Amino acid sequence: MVGKLEGKIAAVTGGASGIGLASVEAMLGEGATVVMVDRDQKAMETLCERLGNKVIPLKVDLLDPASCATILDGIIEKAGHLDILHANAGSYIGGDLTETDLDAIDRMLNLNVNAVMKNVRTVIPHMIERGSGDIIVTSSVAGHFPVPWEPVYSASKWAMTCFVQTMRRQLNKHGIRVGQVSPGPVISALLADWPEENLRKAKENGSLIEPKEVADAVIFMLTRARNVTIRDMIVLPTNFDI
Template sequence: MNKTWFITGTSAGLGRLLTERLLARGDRVAATVRRPEALDDLVATYGDRLWVAKLDVTDVAAVRSVTDRAFADLGHIDVIVSNAGYGLLGAVEEASDEQIRHVIETNLVGSISLIRAAIPHLREQGGGRVLQLSSEGGQIAYPGFSLYHAAKWGIEGFVESMSKELAPFGIALTLVEPGPTATHFVSGVVRPATMAVYDGTPADDVRRGIDSGAFPVTGDAGKVVKRMIDMIDGGATPLRLALGASAFDGIHAALRQRLTALEAQKAIACSVELDR
């Protein structure tokens, strides 16, 4: 049975590829993008099965307005995909106040705003799915990506809590956590001006590794999108979906390390209970 999807950030990368795959198989897509002309070729091919709206997810009022209009125009929407976002690479001291605000407003506040705007519609129609694009960086952290991680770790906590709030209404949320994937993500990463004091430090090592190609990008974007679609088609509702060997291995190792560290602190943790 064909579905209707609402997807943000569809001009390139996973958002664009997901839109193309869904339209090609007969689904309807409400696609938002900052430059609507980026989808002119798809509009020419698929006509009214592609609904396009201009949207900058940092504009909270516009997020609500566009979401309301999409539901009004299309009726039932099965899947919301919160995909819009970008990376910021640099030591935290190098980033400007404006850059910090923008990455948080886009990757965290924008995603929260979209999900909040969709909730009343999904509840009234009797349920639906929300896919929040996170990253392996929502559970592990690399030097130089602290602000990106702040947004991704933040949205992970938000979605985990929201999933419990919305379960009674038949609304299921999934955090999609790809590892490094061959898209335009790296070329779109914002880079603050570097400070010489960080030369040779871990943040600089990551930056140089990306520039030299030593930081491996092994994920296949087409396969990532296929797994997302397969999950929806199969009715699975995992809270988290790690995609890529890097994501699985990195998250697995991080969770084991955190559990080991926590277990080592058990006596200390339990020593601060009230005497009874």
């Protein structure tokens, strides 16, 4: 059986863990060749041994401007071209703003906002030249609701909601679809900064989802007919109350 992404070249940032890894695995399952973009070379090597030769590791540190700028060149060198970019890498800060470290704010905004914009800016000339492409950004339900215990994180994801909506309008005339997947709380290392009481309650009442469930949404978005764009897919745990 031929996968729905057979012959496609995809790249996933933050691809060595969490939602990124689940997205890599889901795309491989649909026949794509996937460039796993991450800064953790050892983790990528271990994963590639398990996942097979259709996943290609590419070490990029998105917080290093010089390294970040090499993403497309690295993809082209290793895979020839790019059909799909899943701009997934991100980090999390929760808690009151008055208790938030200033350097941590810079790091998170650079990764959640600036790096995404830079990656998209870097790949779109290539996609425009090819006349086709898909760009998916991992956002969050926090990009649609002002979550009071995560003002910096929520603000970064609101920025992505705006960015996706504007870039969709800029790029649709070039055959490029742009959308975002906006999950609720996902079982991953990012939840380590959640307020302990909130995390305890979420675990007790089933208000968490697995990374695979977000990856399933990404595959749905990528496999629609080309005349259909899923601009935003919000994926929530059924018991999540926000």
